[in-house]
Amino acid sequence: MLPRIVVAGNGQLGQMLQQAGAPMQLKVMPVEPNQDIEVALHADDVITVEVEHWPDTVTGLQLKNHPNFRNASALHAVIDRQRQKSLLDQLQVPTAPWVDLDSEASLTEKLESLGERAVVKRRRGGYDGRGQWRWQRGDEVEAEWAETCIAEAMIPFSHEVSLVGARNAKGEKVFYPLTRNWHENGILRASVAGLDVPQEQQDSAEEWLSRIMDDQNYIGVMAMECFVVDGKLLVNELAPRVHNSGHWTQEGATISQFELHLRALAELPLIKPEIKGVSVMYNLLGRTWKTEWLGIDGVHVHWYGKSLRPGRKVGHVNINRPTLAQLEESLKALKELVDDEDRIAFDWSLEQL
């Protein structure tokens, strides 16, 4: 009855998609694309991704060439920042001013055209802030930036938010409310969701993400990261997949982003998830968890089963409570039990409430 969903990639996102499908026996099979093995795919499998690109290996090509490989066009547009920013411009979606660092000769000039400070980003392969450089007027430029990078004006944002939404083959779309995110050194530390969001921001964000998904005939969940400047949104970047800033939906919404993605892919009804209370998501970066945490109301630990390396995303914790006051109580209690270095994520979260 239901197709099998095959996920290119072998990390936590595929694992959580698998967990979301299990109750209704919707089978999800993560496949590592970076290997030269012929995997057993069925003609009616539907192929989705948790990583944005992979080499042309035997498995990698098998996945890409499957007739039900979804969102090839969106992946093509997004995996190269030059193409992604051009798409945003073309669809008139406001985004940070940018330049293509195409020739070595004009590097300084191009960077200076963006103002006093810029963020240089590798066009391909960056994530969690890797492959980025902060530049300011007077700094040396690096020759290797030419042809491999774009640069963006440094945006003096008050905070960052993201919109997670889904679209199905019929063009129906649903969205979660904007989530507030805190990145440190380019890596997501914590998110807060379920707070009041200015309607105008929500509406613009939904309108833009709709425009993008419709343009790409997109099927599944897409995330759009934004900067908030003077109460207005500017798009930072797109993620054509389930997204870390949507992990709170596992306990904070009636339908999680993982189930929503599966529903869109399997042509199951797409309905607007109801939001349950207020949530904080806190990333475990190179740290284990402690069983005492489960003694606090509303705490849910998601552990990816990966080996520990400094700074590596190895899990996340969702804290979901019916009211703000209760969430505050749980956050304060949990803050006392986490590693010293992580208290700052709780301070940030508490400030947002």
Next chain:
Amino acid sequence: MLPRIVVAGNGQLGQMLQQAGAPMQLKVMPVEPNQDIEVALHADDVITVEVEHWPDTVTGLQLKNHPNFRNASALHAVIDRQRQKSLLDQLQVPTAPWVDLDSEASLTEKLESLGERAVVKRRRGGYDGRGQWRWQRGDEVEAEWAETCIAEAMIPFSHEVSLVGARNAKGEKVFYPLTRNWHENGILRASVAGLDVPQEQQDSAEEWLSRIMDDQNYIGVMAMECFVVDGKLLVNELAPRVHNSGHWTQEGATISQFELHLRALAELPLIKPEIKGVSVMYNLLGRTWKTEWLGIDGVHVHWYGKSLRPGRKVGHVNINRPTLAQLEESLKALKELVDDEDRIAFDWSLEQL
């Protein structure tokens, strides 16, 4: 860090325990006990059950003889109705009047001692109302009842409820609110939870189940089925495991009965689950589900992946909504989409709200 939980039995309960453990990488391994295979158990595995008894096969004995096999005493007390009823009497837990049908000679006399009508129940192996006979004064008795059955007075209950609770090794206990259940021909058709429950009933039920679990040094989730007669509870029977009448907790509580059972077994903190809105659980008995159901707010399908046979429990549907009015709305919408024969379960549920 966490022990592996091995479940004796190979049905939906083990599967749902597995799903509950997945987010935190608490591994749950269901094992079919009725086979003569040496399975690879670890010394620090913790063994629990989803079935109450099994033959002395190679696997069956391996499970029973494992040093971390939990609740042997409670299983011993519960698998034979004669012992179970004696335990309830001994602990002064009110239960339906009963007799042991020990000798063929006194069958009629014993049945008549219970009043006009009785329910004859096989001491061992019955579930979903199998191995039961309704008897009334004047009916023939069957010789085979002697020594294999007990009989209970037929209780003129107004409705049935159940209490699901958990106890850990430290003796800490937590409970869900009483769930209202509707059985037809001895098999659970639907449950309603999250409604107001008379405090007196909740208190007695918790007190009795505490007494039972403490007496047995029980670890994990136990369910206690009760009749309500004139607003007072009488215990029907015990289930030393997660229970069908607790399935609503998957979406209707912050911690499901499956997670609670795992927490107790793995010595993780046991905290009182918070209840989310109101819930109805509706069993799929020999019927498939329709994808349109997922188009209704609050509907969650749990499908067990079993082959279809008439009347067989092959799945359940949880309907969870924040308010009574919203639950009513979802139930009415879903009622229009289910098989004609199942509408009655919705009529019953709607009457309870």
